[in-house]
Amino acid sequence: MTGLRYVYAVCRPFGAPLQTALKGVAGDPPRLLSHHGLIAVVSHVPEGDFAEAPLRRHLEDLDWLTETARAHQQVIDALTAVTTPLPLRLATVFRDDSGVRVMMEEREADFLRTLDRLEGRVEWGVKVYLEREPAAPAETAKPASGRDYLRQRRMQSSAREDSRQRAERFAARLHATLSAHADGARLHAPQNSALSKAPGQNVLNAAYLVPRTQSEEFVELVDRTKGEEPGMRIELTGPWAAYSFVEEAADPSSAGDSSPSAPSAGADVGEGAS
């Protein structure tokens, strides 16, 4: 009776049981709440931590956020092993089961449509980093004059600029290739290295929606690009539940080639109109 309801995901009914030892957010094993043809996966969580004020405070606490995010992910992972879940955003909380049911009722058509679109698909994450190159030994020589110093600085900064452009071209090419082998693609913001602790500069942080049956092929495709371009590091993560593809907009045609076609009339007209 007491406690709030934390909802991880919505899915269609599935036959296989979840792992019995599975613990969710706040240590409460996830329960299945079914309504019509859908199931919400729910934990009971204490009001002391998940009511609005404490939740707001907690979300700014990196340790709490980490623990909660991992617990959420574990449940989603377990679901992904037995079905195609529609994952909800972190910290979606309701007062009680009936609140969850009302939500399911309201969004039913949406959920069913999205579940159909995602059925049998998983998400793969691909990141490209530009490795920090070691300082060129010739450049570490002490400059003989102010002019030398400025020249060295110019060369260094133009070398940096070159490798950044090269990295961007490589990332764009890779993204186009991978998008062509995926049912959907989405670009996340490049990760801040202070937070990720990953060496190098993150120039591509993308997610691809791929049918399970084609995942092995996709992974091999990514693996083949590793080492293709010196100075670039490629990281693959997954398979994830399709977190990045719960919205309609994320389809491959909008991810790669469709630059917005702004009205281009006027560029070369009106020449002699005076």
Next chain:
Amino acid sequence: MTVVERREVALVDLLDRLLAGGVVITGDITLRIADVDLVRIDLNALISSVNEQVPSPWGESP
């Protein structure tokens, strides 16, 4: 899927998905975790003790 060695998922990769992905539903309690920019989480969660002026990434509650 044995092709990929399963390492522990990095927190940033997880947050990219849990805070910027997933279905957004206004629950009874849900704070509006708008499309959160990890830079701001970074600032907020990691160095909020240094600088209290950083705007909160969490939207105002309804």
